[in-house]
Amino acid sequence: MSETSARRSRVEGYESMGAARVGVVTFPGTLDDQDAARAVRHAGGEAVPLWHADRDLKGVDAVFLPGGFSYGDYLRCGAISRFAPLMEELIPSARAGLPVLGTCNGFQILCEAHLLPGALTRNENLHYVCRDQRILVENATTAWTGDYAPGQEILLPVKHGEGRYVADAATITALEDGGQIVFRYLGGNPNGSVNDIAGVSNEAGNIVGLMPHPEHAVEDLTGAPGVDGRGFFSSILKRFVNL
C-alpha cells in the first residue's frame, strides 16, 4: 500500500472520536484553514468551517485559528481580524473555557485580542523564515498538549515574518512562573523571541498560541519530515472522548 492510500485510512485508534467537533476559522487572507481541517479529520475529528463574518460558533467543542495573512497582515498581524463578528462570540467563550488553538497568524490574533498576553513582532533579522524547527514541549497539561510528554522534543515547521514574541518583564516572569510557556525553540531561535518562547497559554490552559505549524507535520508524504504535529489534534480529540 502506498502512502497515499494510507492517508485515507484514519489514524489508528482514533476511529471512535468522530464526535468531537473542531471549528476552523477562515478570515479573509487565512491560508492554512484547509490544512488545519485536514489535520483534524486525519486525527478522526470533525472539522467545522467557521466564517469570520458569522456570529456563530456552531456549537463546536474547540476552535482552531489557523495561520495565514488575514487582512494581508497589513497594519499589524491579526490587528484587523480580531474585530471580526466571529471574534465577538469567540472571545467570551474562550474566556469561559472553550479550548482555542492559534498557530502563527492565529497566535497573533489571540494576542491582539488579549486572549493571550504579549505580542508578536517583526523577526529580529527582518526576514521571513520558513524552516523545520526543533521545539521543546514544556507544558503537557494544556488542552492541546496532553498527548505529549513534558520535555518532549518535536520537529515542526515555522514560517513567518513576525514571530518574535515580546512582553514586558513582569508578564514574562509571570508566564515563566505559571508554567504558561508551553513551547520553546531548540537549536537556534528563528526570530529573536524573548527566552526562546515559541508558544504560550493562558492561565487556565485552554487557550494556546504558538508560531510553529503542527498542521504541516501530520503526514509522511507532505510537509515537514515526520508527523510530530499529530499530538495537538489527538490531545484535543481525546479530551472530548474522555468527557
Next chain:
Amino acid sequence: MARVIVDVMLKPEILDPQGQAIARALPRLGFAGVTEVRQGKRFEVEIDGPADEAALADVRKMAETLLANTVIEDYSVRVEQ
C-alpha cells in the same frame, strides 16, 4: 475635511530591529554622528468634517484600539497644521 496624524512608535523598552539595522548601516554609508534610530508608523487619517474635539476623540479611540497595539506601542494624535 481635515487631516489627523497618528504617530505610532514601539515603546522604548521594546527591541526595534528595523531601527537598529538602519543605525548599523549608517556608518558604512558614510553617515557619522547618529546615536540611535527608531522606526515607527505614521498614519494620515482624512476625516469628513472638521477636526474638532469629538473627531479627535474618535481618532484617539481608533489609535488605541486599532492603529496601535498598546502592549508594545505608544501613539500620539495631532491635527496637521
Next chain:
Amino acid sequence: MARVIVDVMLKPEILDPQGQAIARALPRLGFAGVTEVRQGKRFEVEIDGPADEAALADVRKMAETLLANTVIEDYSVRVEQ
C-alpha cells in the same frame, strides 16, 4: 543631542494597500466619517550634536538614500520641537 524626525509616505499616486485595508475596516469597527487612511513610516533619528543646518542636510541625504525609496515614496525632515 537632538532628535530629527523623518516622515516617509508613499507618493500620493502610488497604491497604499495597507491604508486601504484600514480604511475599509473602520466602518465595520464603528468608526464613521473617515474618507481615507494612508500609512507611512516615521523615523526618530538621534544625533550627537545640535540639529544645525549641516546635520539636517545629512539627515536629508540619509532619507534620500536609505530611509525612503524615492521611486515610490516622499519624505520630509524636521527637528522635533
Next chain:
Amino acid sequence: MTDSVKRASETPDEPQPYAELGMKSDEYDRVRAILGRRPTSSELAIYSVMWSEHCSYKSSKVHLRQFGTKAPHSEALLVGMGENAGVVDIGDGWAATFKIESHNHPSYVEPHQGAATGVGGIVRDIMSMGARPVAVMDALRFGALDAPDTRRVLPGVVEGISSYGNCLGLPNIGGELVFDPCYIGNPLVNALCVGLLRKDQIKLATAPGPGNKVVLFGARTGPDGIGGASVLASATFEDESHAKRPAVQVGDPFMEKLLIECCLELFEADVVVGIQDLGAAGVSCATTELAAKGTGGMRVDLGLVPLRDPSLLPEEILMSESQERMMAVVTPEDIDAFMAICTRWDVPATVIGEVTDTGRLVMTWHDEIIVDIPPGTAADDGPVYERPFHEPAGQAALNADDPVRLTRPTDLRSTLLDLLASPNLASKEWVTSQYDRYVRGNTVLAMPADAGVLRIGEVMPGAEETDRGIALATDGNGRYARLDPYAGAQLALAEAYRNVAVTGARPLAVTNCLNFGSPEDPEVMWQFAEAVRGLADACRVLGVPVTGGNVSFYNQTGSTPIHPTPVVGVLGVLDDVGRRVRHGFTAPGLKIVLLGDTGDEFGGSEWAHVAHGHLGGLPPHADLEAERSLAGALVEAAERGLIEGSHDVSDGGLAIALAEAALACGVGGEVQLPGTDAFVDLFSESAARAVVTVRPEWFDAFAELCARYEVPCYGLGMTGGASLRVEGVLEIPVDELRAAHRTTLPAVFDS
C-alpha cells in the same frame, strides 16, 4: 476637451505623439488605414500598447510558430498556445495549467514591487483559465554575487516574491538563482505559476453572447505604470498635472488572495462565460482580446471604471497597469449571483459594458464616443516583423576557444570545495528560506529537490479522489546558450525534463520564458531564432509540447546584451504521488548508481567559469535520445519502487551531484569512479546523467531495467558514513561540505 471619434474626424491633421508611444510611422499609418481616419487619443493608446513588442510579439511571432508546427502529438494537451496559459490532462478528470513569465525590467527599477507584481501577474493568468493556483516558482539571474548592483536588487526581489507569494498562500516549490556579470543592470525575474482544475471546467478569454455583461472586478484603477500614457494626456490636453505618472506598479497581495478565492467561488457557481486577467495593457488588452475572441463586439462605458484617482483620463484608464484586476463576461441572469459572491469576498465589482454583435469595440466617456474599432485589428492583427539575423561576429572564435587549453587541477578535493562554495553552486537557502514551501499542505518535494512535487488529491474539497501528483522544474543555462543557442535551449529543456523525471514523474508539457537582448540587433535575433528552433526540435524528440510562455527582449545595457537565456519549465505527472523518489542519499547502506555516460565536456562549465573565468568552446552534447531513455528508465523504476533516492547530474558535474546528495540528509558515501580520468569523471558536465540509490537486493532488477532502456549504469559504491569518499581521490566530511556550501550567500547578504 475629450478627443472623441467625432472630433478626430473633424481634425484629421492634428499631430499625434505616436512616436513617443513607441509606434513606428508605418504602424501609425496602418492604424489610420484601418480606421479610415486618424485615431482618437484613446484609440492611439489602445493600438500603441497592443502593438508593442510586449503584447504583440511582433519580432518573435514568426519564430514561435515552430512550437506549433513542430509540436509532437500529445494526448494530454487540452489547451495549447495562444491562451492565457496552456492546459494539460493529468488523469482522473484533473487538468494542470502552468506558465512562466518575465518581470525583468520592473524588477530592476523597483526590485521589491517589480518582483512582487511579477508573481501577481502570472497567478492571474493561471486563475483566468478557471484553475486554482497551487504553487509558484521563480527563476532568477543577477550580476556577480558581490556586485553592488546585486546587493541592491537581489534582496528586494526575493522579498517581493516572498511577501507576495507567501501572502497568497502559494507554496514556492522551486526555481533557480544564477549569478553572471552579463546580468548586471539586467536582472532576470521569471515567475512561474501552476494551477489545477477539473478537466471540464476550463475557462477561456472570450466574450460571446450579445447582451452579456462585462464586469471589471478587483482593485480600483489608478495611475500605475502609465508613464507612457502621460505623453498622450499632455500632448492632447497640455495639462501639467498629468505629466508625472509613476512607471512603478505596487501590488496588493491581500486583494489578490481575495480575488483567487472569489474567482474559485465564481467558477464553482458556474456564473462566468468568459474571463481575462488584466496584465500589461490593462483594460485595452482585456476588452480587445475578449471582444476579438467572442461575438466580435463590445460596448464599454469607461466612465464606469472605478478609479483610485478621479483625475484619470480615458487614455490613462486604458493604459493603466493597476494590479489585481480581472474582467469577466456574465449573462444577465447570473449577474446578481456573480455580484453576491464578489460582495462576500469584499471584492469590488462593476458592470462597465455589454457584449454586442456589431463587430466593433465601442467605448464612451461622458456620452461621447471615444473608441470605435474592430477589436481584432488591435488584438490579433498587429504588425509582424521578419527581423534580419546573422551569426554574431565573434561566434566562431568563441567556439574555437576550447577549454582543453585550460590548466586542469591536481588537487580535486579543493576544486570540489571551491566549486561547492561558488555562487552558482552554493546553497540557495538564504533565498528559499524566505519562501513558504509548506502552505496548503500538499508539498511533497521542494527545495532543494530537483523538481517541486505536489499532491493533487486534496486540492479542492469535494473534487474527485486521486493519488496523482505533479512535478515541476525550470532550468536554463545562459553560458551554454551563449556558446550555442540551439543546443543551449535544448540543454535547458533536457535538464528540466530530467529534473522532473528523477522524482519519478513522467514529463508531459513545456512552458518557456525567452530572455534576450534587443531584437533589432541581428546578432541577438540570430540567438533568438536558433534558441527557438532548438527548443522546438527538442520538444518534438522528447514528445513534450510547448503550451505557452513569454518573450522578454531588450535585456541589455547599452549595446551589450545578456547571454541568451531561454528558461524552460517542464511539468510532469506521477500516477501515484506516494511513489515519488526522494532527493539525495536518504539512508546508509544503499548502492550508489550513476546513470549515463561521461565525456570530456567542459565548454561553458562551472569549473571553467569558477577556476578560470573562461567561457568558450561548445556546450555539452545535447543527446535527446539518451535523455528520453534515461527518463523512461527513471519513471519505470520509480513506479516499481526500485529506487530510494535520486539527483540529476548537471552544473559542476558528478562531484557536485554527489556532494549535494550527501548534504540532503547528512548521509555520506563511498564511491569508486568508473572512468580513467578522475577530473573528467568528477567535473565534466555531460548531459543525460543522474545519480540514484538502490537497495542492494534490488540492484539486479534495476540494472536489468536500465539495460532494457539502453541506459548506461555504473555501480559506484555505497551510501553511509559521515563523509564523502572518492576512492584514491578525496575524502571530505559532510560537515565540511556543508560549511562550504552554506556560507557563501549569507556572507554577502547578512553583512
